[in-house]
Amino acid sequence: MALKKTFSKDKTKCNVTFTVSPEAAHGAEHITIAGDFNSWSSTEMPLKLNKKDGSFSVKLELDAGKEYQFRYLLDGKHWENDWDADKYIPAPFSHTDNSVVCCYPPEKAEKTEKAKKAKK
Numbered sequence: 001m002a003l004k005k006t007f008s009k010d011k012t013k014c015n016v017t018f019t020v021s022p023e024a025a026h027g028a029e030h031i032t033i034a035g036d037f038n039s040w041s042s043t044e045m046p047l048k049l050n051k052k053d054g055s056f057s058v059k060l061e062l063d064a065g066k067e068y069q070f071r072y073l074l075d076g077k078h079w080e081n082d083w084d085a086d087k088y089i090p091a092p093f094s095h096t097d098n099s100v101v102c103c104y105p106p107e108k109a110e111k112t113e114k115a116k117k118a119k120k
Contacts, residue, residue, distance in 0.1 A: 001083040007064060007105050014064040014103035020047060020072055022054035024083060028074035031056045035070025035098075042073045062103050069098040 001024045004017040020031055031047040034040045037060060047056035062068060069089055072080045081088065085099035 003082065003084055003086070003101055005101075005103065011105040012064050014062045014105075015059060016062055016101055016103065017057055017059045018047065018070075018082065019055055019057040020080075020082075024080065025054070025056060026074060026078070028056075028078075030075055032073045033058060033070055034073060036068045037062055037070070042076070047072075062101075064103050064105055067100050067102045069100050071098055
């Protein structure tokens with residue numbers, strides 16, 4: 001799995017490509033993504049199958065400066081986290097974690113890391 005992020009020139013939007021590798025897809029025929037960005041709809045955002053390598057992906061434009069929780073739904077039955085998520089947060093309605101993508105522009109992410117280290 002992978003998260004690829006690019007930012008708009010004005011740093012207000014974060015384009016995120018969510019990719020599920022063939023190994024992580026576990027033979028699924030259909031994968032959707034549900035999260036904060038689509039009111040956790042399990043049907044609204046299908047990932048597209050790349051027939052060359054067997055991966056699934058979708059590109060979403062999200063607001064920069066925010067974090068978004070999400071999970072993948074494989075064949076409408078099995079929930080899966082992104083193995084390369086920026087972090088994980090306990091899900092409020094189950095005994096599992098949600099994946100998180102952090103959409104901070106590179107400059108802000110560096111400042112946030114420096115501030116965390118300074119507090120230690």
